Amino acid sequence: MHIVLKGRKAVVTGSTAGIGRAIAEGLARAGASVVINGRSEERVATALREIKALFPETEFAGIVADLSTLEGAATLVAEAPDADILVNNVGTARPKSFFDLVDEDWLDLFQLNVMSGVRAARHYVPKMIGRGWGRVVFISSESGLAIPKEMIDYGMTKTAQLAISRGLAEAVGGTGVTVNSVIPGPTNSEILSNWMKATAQSQGITQQEAEQDFLRTMRPTTLLNRFTSTEEVANMVLYVCSEQASGTTGAALRVDGGVLRSIG
Incomplete structure (x- = not known):
């Protein structure tokens, strides 16, 4: 399958590193122009410099905005007023x-993981409907279906994303705009990778051993028996953003390594 997105503009929130960065690179590789977003000038500038070196012919823009706030959302839509593709990736987790x-922990996490996507979709989707084409993707998590006891607040936000994604897909049915969510499992993203590095250092083991311990104790149902890569998650996102995925909407698509045991 050859995915071509030339002429499309994508906004990827939280895209200076990790899954978001891999998604931005995948979309650029397919020919889309891409808006990179992060919370600090330094991280956005670094990401832009590195990604432009990989794709010198592609148009990129960088927007510094904290999307957990109304002010940050306003900055995003002011600097990138239109998009054909919206990937709501920004988010975090804090084991507690x-x-x-x-x-405040609950409310702060909800603002970042959930309301960032709500605000962005509220702005961009009506214009997609007007053009008769658009792609919206929410990056959820297997934690939204199998709530982890050490991150109940995080699981709650990821369940909320699944509900919003499905409901929005219902709301825009028949318009040419598709809305889907993607469900990664344990992934070598920046946050989880840093957690595994810290765990390995504290226990005097390798990061790979720490990851295997995590899977064995926290995600024993894994079929992949390793963490997925950010590129593997990005591949699914790239597909649902493509022309070829025009028949896929309202779906929750897994890249979870088989962690979730249910069929549906």
Whole structure:
């Protein structure tokens, strides 16, 4: 399958590293112009420099904005007022006991992981409908279906993304705009990779051993028996953003390494 997105403009939130960066590179490789987003000038500038070196013929823009805030959302849409493709990737996780979580923890995570996508979709989707073509993708997680006891707040936000994605797909049915979510499993993203590095150092083991320990104790249902790469997740996103995926909408597509045991 040859995916071509030349002439399409994509906005990928939280795309200076990890899954978001891999998605931005995949879209650029397919010919789309891409807006990179991050919360610091340094990270955005570094990502832009590196990705432009890989794809010198592609148009890129960088937007510094904290999308957990109304002000950040306003900055994003002011600097990138239109998009054919929206990938709501930005998010984080902070392992913490349920009983240690305070109200601010819940609300802050909800603002970043959930409301960032709500605000972006609210702006970009009506214009997609007007053109009769658009792609919206929410990057959820297997934690949204198998809630981890050490990150209940994170699991809650990822379940919310699945609900919003499906509901929005219903709302735009028949318009030429598709809305889907992608469900990664344990992935060598920046956040999880850094966690595994820190765990390995504290225990005096290799990162690969730390990852295997994590899978064995925290995700024992894995069929892949390794972390997925950010590129493997990006490949699924690239497909649902393509012309070839015009018949796929309202779906939750897994790149979870078989962690989730249910068929549907």
